Amino acid sequence: MTTTTPALTGGRRRPGDRVFSGTATASAVLILLVLAGVGLFLLAEAYPALTAPADRISGGEGMVVYLWPILFGTLITAIIAMLLAVPVAVGIALFISHYAPRRLSQTLGYVVDLLAAVPSIVYGFWGVQVFAISLVPLYQWLAENLGWIPLFAGPASATGRTILTVSLVLAVMILPIISALSREVFLQTPRLHEEAAMALGATRWEMIKYAVIPYGRSGVISASMLGLGRALGETMAVTLVLSASGGVTFNLLSSGNPATIAAEIALNFPEATGLRLSELIAAGLVLFLLTFLVNFAARALVTRQKGGST
Amino acid sequence: MRSSTTRAARAALATTSAAALALALASCSAGNEPSGGSGGGGGSTPGSSAGGAAGGGGTINGAGASTQQAAFQAWIVNFQEAQGTTVTYDPVGSGDGRTQFLSGGVDFAGSDAYLDDEELAEADGRCTDGAIDLPVYVSPIAIAYNLEGVEDLQLTPAALAGIMAQTITNWNDPAIAESNPDATLPDLPITAVNRSDDSGTTENFTEYLDATAPDAWTYGVVETWPVEGGEAAQGTAGVVGAIGAGNGTIGYADASQVEINGLSSALIQVGEEYVGPTPEAAAAILDNSSRVEGRPEGDIAIDLDRTTAAAGTYPIVLVSYQIVCKGYEDAEVGEQVAAFVEYVTSEEGQQAAVEQAGNAPISETLRSDISASLELVTGS
Numbered sequence: 001m002t003t004t005t006p007a008l009t010g011g012r013r014r015p016g017d018r019v020f021s022g023t024a025t026a027s028a029v030l031i032l033l034v035l036a037g038v039g040l041f042l043l044a045e046a047y048p049a050l051t052a053p054a055d056r057i058s059g060g061e062g063m064v065v066y067l068w069p070i071l072f073g074t075l076i077t078a079i080i081a082m083l084l085a086v087p088v089a090v091g092i093a094l095f096i097s098h099y100a101p102r103r104l105s106q107t108l109g110y111v112v113d114l115l116a117a118v119p120s121i122v123y124g125f126w127g128v129q130v131f132a133i134s135l136v137p138l139y140q141w142l143a144e145n146l147g148w149i150p151l152f153a154g155p156a157s158a159t160g161r162t163i164l165t166v167s168l169v170l171a172v173m174i175l176p177i178i179s180a181l182s183r184e185v186f187l188q189t190p191r192l193h194e195e196a197a198m199a200l201g202a203t204r205w206e207m208i209k210y211a212v213i214p215y216g217r218s219g220v221i222s223a224s225m226l227g228l229g230r231a232l233g234e235t236m237a238v239t240l241v242l243s244a245s246g247g248v249t250f251n252l253l254s255s256g257n258p259a260t261i262a263a264e265i266a267l268n269f270p271e272a273t274g275l276r277l278s279e280l281i282a283a284g285l286v287l288f289l290l291t292f293l294v295n296f297a298a299r300a301l302v303t304r305q306k307g308g309s310t
Numbered sequence: 311m312r313s314s315t316t317r318a319a320r321a322a323l324a325t326t327s328a329a330a331l332a333l334a335l336a337s338c339s340a341g342n343e344p345s346g347g348s349g350g351g352g353g354s355t356p357g358s359s360a361g362g363a364a365g366g367g368g369t370i371n372g373a374g375a376s377t378q379q380a381a382f383q384a385w386i387v388n389f390q391e392a393q394g395t396t397v398t399y400d401p402v403g404s405g406d407g408r409t410q411f412l413s414g415g416v417d418f419a420g421s422d423a424y425l426d427d428e429e430l431a432e433a434d435g436r437c438t439d440g441a442i443d444l445p446v447y448v449s450p451i452a453i454a455y456n457l458e459g460v461e462d463l464q465l466t467p468a469a470l471a472g473i474m475a476q477t478i479t480n481w482n483d484p485a486i487a488e489s490n491p492d493a494t495l496p497d498l499p500i501t502a503v504n505r506s507d508d509s510g511t512t513e514n515f516t517e518y519l520d521a522t523a524p525d526a527w528t529y530g531v532v533e534t535w536p537v538e539g540g541e542a543a544q545g546t547a548g549v550v551g552a553i554g555a556g557n558g559t560i561g562y563a564d565a566s567q568v569e570i571n572g573l574s575s576a577l578i579q580v581g582e583e584y585v586g587p588t589p590e591a592a593a594a595i596l597d598n599s600s601r602v603e604g605r606p607e608g609d610i611a612i613d614l615d616r617t618t619a620a621a622g623t624y625p626i627v628l629v630s631y632q633i634v635c636k637g638y639e640d641a642e643v644g645e646q647v648a649a650f651v652e653y654v655t656s657e658e659g660q661q662a663a664v665e666q667a668g669n670a671p672i673s674e675t676l677r678s679d680i681s682a683s684l685e686l687v688t689g690s
Contacts (some may be wrong), residue, residue: 128548158501158556159541214461243552244506245535245542255501256539264314267507267544270376270403270531276508 042251044286049278058279060196066279067286069248073163073258074287076250077238078231080167085175086224092175093182093220098208109183116176124240127169132160138165139253150250157255161243164252166260169237174227185219186212218302225298229291235262261287370646373400374407374420377564377630378447378509381663382420384530388662389653404510411633412436418647420447422510424602437635438667442609442687444680445628446654448596449669450587451515452565452575454553457481459496463576464489464584467651469574471519471526473560474502476537481558489579496558503552503561506542514628515562521616522625562626565592566668576627581619589670591624597673598623608636608683610676627670631642636686648687655680 054062092112096105136158143154189212197207244259244267259267267281272280318628372382379401386397402410404421411419412429424443426431433441453470455463460481465473472478478485482495505512512535519527529536543552546564550571553559560576565587568575577584585591597618602611616625630649638644653659660671672680 255541271508273405
């Protein structure tokens with residue numbers, strides 16, 4: 001950054017420049033301070049739980065045993081949601097940017113943006129009162145016919161409030177974020193690349209495959225990471241929809257599911273005091289670190305895609 | 311095209327923010343009026359002095375169990391009308407309420423559990439003369455179920471414990487059939503619904519199971535549901551919703567909510583008969599139980615006799631306390647708190663709560679005991 005600004009620092013600086021660079025720097029420092037503050041707060045408040053003897057932690061077997069199921073729940077819901085949402089989101093984005101007639105694409109664009117603005121509690125209520133119940137017959141069918149796959153082992157939940165439902169709700173929630181951003185990236189594809197591909201005799205699909213997708217790949221990855229961030233941290237919808245009764249399981253259809261970190265905190269915070277509160281904050285610290293890791297990974301991916309030019 | 315939409319969006323934004331600002335200002339000025347009025351001595355409520363010792367105006371703050379939240383909605387309005395004192399109640403949860411009370415953040419706490427010895431010691435520092443627990447809110451916990459074609463399900467404590475511990479997993483299990491000779495029980499898996507959040511309801515329910523069926527229920531008395539793999543839902547509303555949503559579900563929830571949502575409640579075996587969660591049967595358990603011993607003077611902590619065999623008694627109840635100081639540093643606050651709890655436990659106050667929250671009113675005996683305890687609060 002500093003190497004690119006010799007012209008600015010060299011000449012006579014005007015007051016406006018100084019004020020602007022001052023406020024910009026202050027903003028940058030502020031965000032770092034806030035982040036450090038949150039991290040320090042979590043660490044300090046979680047400290048009693050991290051150092052407490054194992055038998056005083058909920059479950060009586062220490063922090064790792066307590067945290068592992070909810071970390072697992074967080075990851076599995078987010079991963080399934082991503083697997084379901086990303087392909088569909090990219091499809092929507094491509095349709096809007098390259099297939100749909102202009103008028104339709106604009107309307108669709110607005111609708112997708114609107115979806116992104118629906119509050120998560122609304123998704124939660126919809127998920128638990130409409131979606132989950134309507135999925136019960138499907139789950140029963142899956143458990144009966146595909147029960148040999150461990151994922152669908154069943155017995156199917158009578159209320160449909162399972163990991164799979166949560167993942168589907170999360171997928172719907174992150175869909176607009178990913179598709180809105182991807183659409184913008186796809187629209188940025190240089191016209192010349194597209195026309196060149198067409199001129200070489202490519203079909204529209206081949207044009208997209210060779211010109212649009214490679215150009216937009218890093219943007220789609222960034223968009224997906226934003227979506228993943230929301231899926232990992234989503235609290236309200238998961239709390240409402242998931243039947244969080246503990247246990248680590250890959251069985252997606254039963255009533256017994258691990259909670260996610262955010263849901264665990266939201267569920268138990270109101271009645272928590274002392275060490276229990278520290279445990280929950282420690283769980284928050286883990287989620288904080290997890291989101292950091294995800295962001296770093298995304299940065300690394302994007303950088304590699306662009307050949308290190310970021 | 312793009313620039314015009316941006317302009318439109320900007321204009322819309324400006325309008326909404328202006329409207330929001332106007333609203334905020336309006337609510338600000340509206341909010342100022344009553345506080346200005348009470349600052350002037352509450353002169354606007356001429357009837358306030360008739361209410362008793364606590365004079366008009368002033369505010370007392372409470373926080374704690376969400377159990378009492380619905381009742382508080384009625385109590386706050388009625389008490390304000392009768393005495394002119396403003397009462398606030400923040401339903402942050404029992405644990406948080408006790409913490410806030412002990413640290414001096416609020417004037418009284420609502421709690422589903424009475425203060426333990428450690429907290430009592432802490433209260434000696436917070437209050438001038440220690441704190442006491444007063445049971446002001448009794449609510450039956452219903453065993454709600456959703457099973458097509460089966461009415462008036464009757465359960466023994468052992469069968470109930472087996473169902474909740476997931477050792478009894480089908481509705482046609484002999485343990486259930488035995489106590490329901492007239493019902494046709496379907497061959498359907500049981501979905502046992504429990505709270506996914508830490509809860510006083512869970513604690514009271516497991517206390518009942520632990521006392522009456524220790525062989526079938528081996529998890530002890532806990533606030534966090536201990537059995538993995540059941541259907542778990544957040545809060546009373548979540549549990550009631552989950553029971554209503556599936557066929558073959560059963561769970562425990564506040565009786566008033568069960569009734570409102572049109573679910574049936576199972577009858578539980580007490581002695582020789584099967585009893586439902588009626589207000590009368592729930593209130594009876596308090597009178598049939600003994601008080602916890604070794605508590606400070608005036609404290610009424612109840613050691614519920616869950617194993618009672620007395621006729622017409624429903625033992626799965628939740629008792630919620632209001633925790634107050636015996637002596638407040640500000641005598642006026644003390645008087646107002648005492649007047650408020652006096653009102654809450656009065657026949658009128660209890661009736662108001664029943665209408666709002668559907669709980670069980672406390673008995674005459676308990677009312678006079680609480681009244682005697684409140685003498686200590688006003689006395690300082």
